[in-house]
Amino acid sequence: MRALIQRVKEASVTIDRRIYSEIGQGLLILLGIEAEDTQEDINWLAGKIARLRIFSDENDAMNLSVQDIDGDCMVVSQFTLHASTKKGNRPSFIHAAKPEIAIPLYEKLLLQIENETNKKVKTGCFGAMMDVALINDGPVTIWIDSKKRE
Numbered sequence: 001m002r003a004l005i006q007r008v009k010e011a012s013v014t015i016d017r018r019i020y021s022e023i024g025q026g027l028l029i030l031l032g033i034e035a036e037d038t039q040e041d042i043n044w045l046a047g048k049i050a051r052l053r054i055f056s057d058e059n060d061a062m063n064l065s066v067q068d069i070d071g072d073c074m075v076v077s078q079f080t081l082h083a084s085t086k087k088g089n090r091p092s093f094i095h096a097a098k099p100e101i102a103i104p105l106y107e108k109l110l111l112q113i114e115n116e117t118n119k120k121v122k123t124g125c126f127g128a129m130m131d132v133a134l135i136n137d138g139p140v141t142i143w144i145d146s147k148k149r150e
Contacts, residue, residue, distance in 0.1 A: 026071030032081025050116035076124035
């Protein structure tokens with residue numbers, strides 16, 4: 001699993017000109033799933049997201065997690081995070097999981113983040129054409145790959 005995590009002041013997903021979901025201060029997580037992802041990837045990534053200390057404390061140091069600030073999480077599926085640009089100029093998405101594999105893994109990750117944060121996770125709509133809006137706080141943007149675990 002690959003996650004592009006953005007610390008946000010607010011974020012929203014709009015589908016067909018209607019707001020589908022929105023959050024205040026917290027994390028917008030763009031998520032790419034590949035067929036080889038497992039429950040182990042889900043557990044590791046959800047724990048990392050919940051405990052990632054990227055919010056400022058009273059000394060303006062990044063020492064607080066989304067849990068510490070009682071922030072929100074929004075997860076938006078984004079198969080393009082598994083794009084390969086190795087050959088040519090048109091990206092290949094061969095490594096992105098097909099919906100029948102990706103959707104159950106996506107739903108399991110949502111539940112695991114909710115378990116880790118004790119808070120409902122907002123979402124996009126899997127497979128829909130979405131307009132994602134955000135105010136990036138910082139900006140702070142973190143790339144995490146559950147296979148590399150760096």
